[in-house]
Amino acid sequence: MKDKHGRSIDYLRISLTDRCNLRCLYCMPEEGVEQLLHDEILRIEEIERIVGVAATMGITRVRLTGGEPLVRKGVVDLVRTIASIPGIERIAMTTNGILLPRMADSLKHAGLARVNISLDTLDHAQYRMITRSGNLDDVLSGIDAALRVGFNPVKINAVTVRSLNQDFLAYAKLSLDRPLHVRFIEYMPVGESSGTDGCGWGEEDVVPSEEVLENINRNAQAEGLGHLLPANGVGKPEGWGPARYFAFKGALGTVGFISPLSRHFCSECNRLRLTADGKLRPCLFSDEEYDLRQALREGSDDALRQVLETALQAKPDEHHDKVGTERGMSQIGG
Numbered sequence: 001m002k003d004k005h006g007r008s009i010d011y012l013r014i015s016l017t018d019r020c021n022l023r024c025l026y027c028m029p030e031e032g033v034e035q036l037l038h039d040e041i042l043r044i045e046e047i048e049r050i051v052g053v054a055a056t057m058g059i060t061r062v063r064l065t066g067g068e069p070l071v072r073k074g075v076v077d078l079v080r081t082i083a084s085i086p087g088i089e090r091i092a093m094t095t096n097g098i099l100l101p102r103m104a105d106s107l108k109h110a111g112l113a114r115v116n117i118s119l120d121t122l123d124h125a126q127y128r129m130i131t132r133s134g135n136l137d138d139v140l141s142g143i144d145a146a147l148r149v150g151f152n153p154v155k156i157n158a159v160t161v162r163s164l165n166q167d168f169l170a171y172a173k174l175s176l177d178r179p180l181h182v183r184f185i186e187y188m189p190v191g192e193s194s195g196t197d198g199c200g201w202g203e204e205d206v207v208p209s210e211e212v213l214e215n216i217n218r219n220a221q222a223e224g225l226g227h228l229l230p231a232n233g234v235g236k237p238e239g240w241g242p243a244r245y246f247a248f249k250g251a252l253g254t255v256g257f258i259s260p261l262s263r264h265f266c267s268e269c270n271r272l273r274l275t276a277d278g279k280l281r282p283c284l285f286s287d288e289e290y291d292l293r294q295a296l297r298e299g300s301d302d303a304l305r306q307v308l309e310t311a312l313q314a315k316p317d318e319h320h321d322k323v324g325t326e327r328g329m330s331q332i333g334g
């Protein structure tokens with residue numbers, strides 16, 4: 001599928017739920033967001049039908065996200081069904097990793113190929129503070145489980161937020177001894193900056209990727225680790241997104257940077273997003289949505305195809321530094 005700006009779109013990100021077992025302070029308010037009603041959320045069979053139609057149009061890669069995708073009942077069966085849809089080559093998941101120790105095996109058997117695990121710090125107290133309830137050991141066990149069952153690649157994503165004062169080098173060092181691809185993601189202005197949905201974004205909290213890279217190199221050299229070298233060939237993980245990768249000499253993994261604010265990559269955008277309540281979003285930063293659920297419940301596969309095509313053609317050329325969106329990240333599907 002080509003959009004009107006000539007970009008090939010072959011990647012669908014699906015939010016399975018707006019619910020979550022954590023309350024990360026940049027993503028959700030402590031009390032959670034107003035939850036979608038049961039009937040508003042796409043049923044598992046409805047998601048399967050959408051992927052089936054999308055695959056006939058050229059979608060080849062699907063990522064399951066949320067909210068927390070692993071709290072969605074039926075997620076393992078959903079993975080199994082999507083994996084069997086002709087045309088779908090890979091299924092990935094973005095998860096906070098808390099439930100991976102008990103679910104990684106069945107997800108792998110069902111056909112999940114790769115996982116991104118979100119983790120912003122390696123400090124126990126800071127992890128509990130950021131997630132408002134989580135236990136760092138659970139995520140670390142989740143990472144162990146992901147490697148054990150053979151997800152490939154396993155990426156670990158940290159949002160960089162200045163006021164959190166994260167230890168970037170400690171985090172980058174996760175890539176040294178195991179094939180982990182750690183990535184630093186610039187804090188994005190998604191949700192209301194008033195903080196009512198938990199975003200509370202402010203420009204002063206954005207740490208540009210270049211600054212993180214310099215910080216890591218300075219501290220790594222002080223420790224005798226050398227500095228990060230561009231990883232372009234063998235060591236670079238297959239990516240569906242716009243990360244730039246580096247690696248320490250001899251490391252088994254890489255260190256990546258995703259810079260939606262300091263380095264616009266909209267020209268490389270390859271995706272559509274589906275919210276848990278069945279709305280197609282052409283762009284993360286735009287509030288424009290197309291109602292796939294209604295087409296799904298009232299119409300034929302052709303009607304679905306038409307909404308997919310309309311959303312595709314509505315993809316903007318870029319996000320134009322827009323600040324704030326009506327729905328927060330946990331609702332859109334980060």
Ligand code: SAM
Nearest residue numbers: 027066067068094095096118187188329330334
């Ligand atoms: N619950 C899962 C998880 O945490 O991985 C999946 C959904 S979560 C919304 C997806 C990703 O979005 C997480 O890595 C999270 O850190 C990231 N995220 C949330 N709000 C963000 C923001 N304002 N800027 C950048 N990343 C954000």
Ligand code: SF4
Nearest residue numbers: 020022024027067096
């Ligand atoms: Fe939940 Fe993921 Fe949002 Fe954290 S970032 S509150 S884990 S949806």
